[in-house]
Amino acid sequence: MPRIFSWLMSCAILVLLTSCSDFDKEFTVRSAKSTIDVSLDGTALVSESFDISVKKMENYGGVYVDIPQRFTDASGGSHWRDFNLVAARRDGRDEHYFKENNVPGYSIYIGEMHCKNCRADLPVGAGNIEIAYRLGRLVRQEGDHQVLFMPAYMGGIHGQDAKKAVTFTIPPGGVLRRSHLDPPAYEITRNAPNEILVSIAAGKRDRVLPDIEIDYPAGTFLSGTSDKQVRLWLSDHFLAFISILGPLITCLFVALRLPSSWRLPTPLIAVDSKITESVSPALAAYLFRNWKMSAAKAAFMASVCHLAVKRGLRISSLGEDAEASDLSAKQARKKGKVARAKWYGLPAATRLVFGRIEEERPVEDRRRILYAWYGFEDELHATVVAEYRKVRGKDRWMLPAIFSILALGVAVAYFSGLLIFSAAILGILLISLAAVMALLHPERLSGPTDVRQMLGLCLGIPALTILSLYYIGTTEVISEQQPYLMAILLDMAGIVVVPAMLRIPTPKQRQIRNNMLNLNRYLLGEIDGPTMSIECYEHYLPFAVALDVQHYWTERFNFWRESEKMDAYAPDWLIGSQTDGIIKVSSKSAEE
Structure with missing residues (x-):
């Protein structure tokens, strides 16, 4: 935990340093020296020294040394090499440092991290910053010979261009590729068979200088293993690969999902009763109204009607002034497995509405349904959305x-x-x-x-x-x-x-909505459907309430009942002798 806290504090301070600092007004880089010692395994140990001048008494207590790790060869290709920091010093003493990633390589902050007006300011005057690190393999195979490619540039402080001298110590026997130095971007002197001096004048942008390439006979450097070569190739292309991979996954996911969304569902020419049985009246209200806010109350009243026809309660009417009584569903489901199965067979939205009505305080065993509606929209909407997503199915990808x-x-x-x-x-x-x-x-x-x-x-x-x-x-x-x-x-x-x-609706979800549209036409009598009966009427009555066509559906039922010369319809789930004109009950039933 202390390490995590320290890391978070370091990141926060670095944000302030990089966003609020003005290093050019506080420091000046007078000169820089680098030594690069190439080993026979193709790696190199780099040591760099920067002479700086602190101009202000109040400063940030440290400097950034930028170490590029992306090198450009003579053909313009780019490649990365491993970086391992060995030491960071200030004025000959080990100093605190913090390493950051950067596209060209790394930025190493050397010094105490703090804000202005703190006591860790660097003293005004001349100072020295030293850094040592190891580079990965700098050798590639070309035909029957090996090529040592060395960076003519290395670290710099805050992008300031200062005079710089780079001394390379290399294995003897190499031939310098001078053609790659035209036009000359720096002065190069070979002091000995194994030593090259590169001088970069002040004002040269050392980040863009091309590599120094030296040909060697095959076998001069130890051959890298195949897994090492693969790892170096991956390091050269790693960042570009993961940069492309994210958008590629997005495109692949969209490409796999859009065709199924565009696929037209099977056309319905009649009401599919199986689909209707798998959809709650509340969801039917939202689908029919295309998920508008006005669907919430229709979904609530449809669920109340659904509870009534399933004998979970009795209601006085299908209007907003309706009252509910005989809330027996909760007690009934405690009596046995059959009752519990019947109760939990109801849709979640219907059960949720029952619990909401049950919470209302009864007056003479009656509860005003409208009171249960207030403040219930969001909870009901979330339940219906969960049902709609369940119809869609889980998207495991x-x-x-x-x-x-x-x-x-x-x-x-x-x-x-x-x-x-x-x-x-x-x-x-x-x-x-x-x-x-x-x-x-x-x-x-x-x-x-x-x-x-x-x-x-x-x-x-x-x-x-x-x-x-x-x-x-x-x-x-x-x-x-x-x-x-x-x-x-x-x-x-x-x-x-x-x-x-x-x-985006799936074909199954769109087929359910199309079935609701067909159901609306069936309830209005525009298309044929299931044969009318008392069971059919009660089964589709909650959906008629959801689609706001209960009046037409009841008229069709009454017309059928009269044509069959049936007695007055007296359902046991309805209170009173007569509703608001939607359902009529015989006087005999009212007396009962």
Whole structure:
């Protein structure tokens, strides 16, 4: 835990250092010297020394040494080599350091990390920064000979261009490829068969200098193993590969999901009773109204009617002024397995509505249904959405795709040195999204309940926004980082696109909605369907309430009943002798 806390504190301080610092006004690099000792295994030990001048008494207590690890050969190709930091010193003494990733390589902060006006300021005047590290294998095989490619540049401080001398100690027997030095970007002198001196004048941009290449006979350097060569090849292409992989996963996921979404469901020419049995009346109300807010009350009343026809309670009417009594469903399901199976066979939305009505205080064994409706919209909507997603089925590839894209985006941001920059962009996007959601759905926001929440909302979010914008505006994204920044932005878009695919209905979901449209036509008498009976009437009555056609459905039932010369319809789930004109009950039943 202390290590994690220390790492988090270091990252926070580095954010302040990189976003608020002005090193050019505090330090000057007067000269730099480097020695590169190449071993027979093709690796190299590098030691660099920078003479600096501290100009201000108040400073940040340290400097950044940028170590490029991406080298450019004579043909313009780029390759990476391993980096292992050996030591970091200031004025001959070991110094605290912190290593960051960057696209060209690494940035090593040498010195005490702190803010301004702290006691760890570097003393004004001349100073010296030393750094030692080891480079990976710098040899490649070309036909029957080996080529040693050495960087003519190495570390620099804050991008300041200073006079620099690089001394290479190499195995004897090599032939310098002078053709690659035209036009000369630096002066090169061979002092001995195994020593080369490279002089870089002040003002030269040492990051873009091409490699120094030397031909050697085969066998001069120890041959690298095949797994070593594979690892070096992967290191050269690792960052580009993971940058492409995230958007590729997004495209692959969308490509696999869109065809199934575009596939037309089987056309329905009549009501499919099996589909109707698998859908709750509440879901039918939302599907028919295309998930509009007005569907909530219709879904509630349809669930009440569903409870009534399933003998879970009795209601006085199907209107908003209805009252409920004889809530026997909860007691009935405790009597045995059959009752429990019947109860849990009801849709979740229907059971939820029953529990809501049961919570209301009865007056003479009657509960006003409308009272149970108040403040119930969100809970009912969430239950219906869960049912709709269950119809869709589980998408077992969505979460792995999201986590893979997220992990790849974080890896690209980390290895390209854009982790904090990407986090700032993500923070701005999330804050903007939250602001848009607050404007579109203010009812979903609850006000602050205490002083800390109010301060966090009123001060914390604006401060975070300002800090993120300032960091983005003051941090330079070099040309080599721009492709990786684009890949990170595409990964962010992929994390949004993949869950958004869940909002596109599957063929099964669209078939259910089409069945609801056909059911509406059947209830209105426009198409044929199941044969009318009392069981058929009661079965489809909750759906008629959900689709707001209960009046027409009841008229069709009454017309059928009269044509069959049946007695007055007196259901045991209805209270009273007569409803509001939708269902009529005989006087005999009312007396009972």
